[in-house]
Amino acid sequence: MTQINDRKTIRSWAFFDWANSAYNLVITSTIFPAYYTIITSSNKPNTIDYVQFMGFKFVNTALYNYALAFAFLIIAILSPVLSGIADSRGNKKFFMKIFTWIGALSCCGLYFFEAETLQLGIVLFILAAIGFWGSLVFYNAYLPEIATPDMQDTVSAKGYAYGYVGSILLQLVCFVFVFFPDTFGLSGAGQASRLSFLLVGIWWIAFAQIPFRNLPDTPKQRVVPTGNILTSGFKELSKVWVQLKHMPYLKRFLTAFFFYSMGVQTVMLVATVFGEKQLQLPTAKLIGTIMLLQVVAIPGAMLMSWLSKNHLGNIRVLIGVVIIWIGVCIAAYFVQTELQFYFLAAAVGLIMGGIQSLSRSTYSKYLPQDSKDHTSFFSFFDVTEKIALVIGMFSFGYIEELTGSMRNSLIALALFFVAGLAFLWLLRNSEPRKIQPVS
Template sequence: MEQKNDKKVIRSWAFFDWANSAYNLVITSTIFPAYYTIITSDKDNNTIDYVTFMGMRFINSALYNYALAFAFLVIALLSPVLSSIADTRGNKKFFMQIFTYIGGLACCGLYFFEIETLQLGVVLFVLAAIGYWGSLVFYNAYLPEIATPEQQDSVSAKGYAYGYVGSIILQLICFVFVFFPSAFGLSPGSQAPRLSFLLVGIWWMLFAQIPFRKLPKGCSDLKKAGANWLTSGFTELKKVWEQLKHMPYLKRFLTAFFFYSMGVQTVMLVATIFGEKQLHLPTEKLIGTILLLQLVAIPGAMLMSWLSRRYFGNVKVLIGVVIIWIFCCIGAYYIKTEMQFYYLAAVVGLIMGGIQSLSRSTYSKFLPQESPDHTSFFSFYDVTEKVALVIGMFSFGYIEEFTGSMQNSLIALATFFVAGLIFLLLLRKVEPDAVPA
């Protein structure tokens, strides 16, 4: 096994965030959701916009939410199988590559997405999401292998910081194409946004070559090699579940993580569509707002890491952040003006990176550090997050379809955060550094 805390390995690991975060910003947060909403809307603010997909009729934004929920469900079912193969064959890097190319090529294919090709566009959108989230199963599992417990907070934050910087650079490039298409010989309308999707795929696959060259392949487990690869992943998850019975602090943290993840990721994934549909903000303002949100998230992730390390510890910082998320959901319910949206986006940006980074490193520090089988534990972590996302995205879409208003869906998100807060409060006197392995 390679020595931990190697600066070159950590830097190359962080570059995977640099590579794939372009997808997270352009495809899930800014240009794609705005483009999707525009081409599926009848431009009448007094009517509800419907689309037909696979012979069924949906509210356009609900279909968007259902598509993502389906992608997360696929990943929740696939990741145990893939993690099992990676454990027995020692090839987690190989699966990072496979999912990266699935996601990157799907993004390239979105160049052909127009209203006439709605079904193709939604399918490619789902494949891109599967590629992104599938690769993270193996990316996250590298954290305890490349960094010692006392370094994992800062290394995790470094990954998110690289991701925000990389995604912002590409977002600015796409921004220029989208708002000044004639300067580049592009036709006005859909060509510039679609070119952005192509650029995301190329950027993602290109910069992913840095971690692919430097990260260790991993060690095979010959004892597991003879197991049934189709079922052994779920067997490993069952073993993790059994181990959790003897690890009460980790179990409580995972329960808290499950509930507040329903809210965190859903808010991030629907923010642009919310601004466009509820407040009718123009695309350039929405993209500018999300870009600002990403910029604020960089110091936010670093701030949370610093507060945890120097003053409060991981759990107390997470409690404070979840409380802020609850107030953000309540505030979003009452939003009426453009400026209120901008203020709320700034707060969300500050806490967005922090809660993701600190959650990942807190979980990593709660794990038995000498165990060589971190992939199974992180597979459990990722399955927990994906099931939470399935529930969060489906709930948001269903409540909108049932009530006709996105704002009612925000109340459900607030309750998810409250449930997560309750379980975090049960851990308020415990820090992962003090828990015996």
């Protein structure tokens, strides 16, 4: 049986963030997007670069956004099916393992991604994203089962802190290879970058063994769902939707989360591509900036947790953070210089970990704490986020293709944040408390 507030269990749970956050930093934030932009660009100023994929022609960076949007769509479809199975059989850890192996092996496969193997690289990039985000469905669902409501903010922030530290350590190792390839007998920065992708996969699967060994499987439901196993998960989501009608605060929070999630993850996923393409910043400086951003994010997440617990409460802190995000999007539209980009990155670093950590723990605190189907509730949470990401990433790519500039896409993201802020504002006097199950 899962231990509540057990230090070893919580530490093991947090190590899953340590293991997989290397993917989030190296593959989605630093080396991979910079590498992708370089090998698909002509490096001619004022030129729109196109690539061919599956017989279609795309703006190179738009294809990057579409690939991620497609991965999020797959997860949105798969997670209800898998969470329904995991809830009924008590085997969420099994699915964490499956998605971890898919993601880690795909990262290893990216070692073979070059300009001549674009289609293979994009497919592996999509599979790596599916592995990462799919595993988080079941990882997040452990939170209300290993920590009581008063501890969930702290435990959630601890997970993100472990993730930032672990990813930075591997990023430093990758730095050495990328900037000093000759020392290690590598052909250049390109091979060094691909070696980084291989190291991410090895790091991910190696450290994931800690939570796999120590996190217990949750008990099976007493009543096993009948009917088609492929549709039972969607039936579980429909039950969650029915329960939401009797949980107005949770429903309102999910609506707010849906809108601001369109912006948060999209900004984080396109930051490096934006700096490379719009400001022509050198890869080394971009990677260094994202590294600094990760370092700043650790105290940022802890600060948000402290403010919410001791002073303002979760909702008021989230309101303040979303307002800052709106300012970031507007400022990014006008940014022109390297120094301005660095200041903007520092601001993003302070707020990115806080909004992710607090969103997860706020949702957890709004849930009926004696519920036995946390995976279904968190599947609903993850499906909400993934659909938001599909819309956010697709909108960013489509507006760029339509207008020829990534800057115009930032205005759409700002509007998404404004919508999220409006729904959070309605909750400003309704801090999450223990909610009784609906009869």
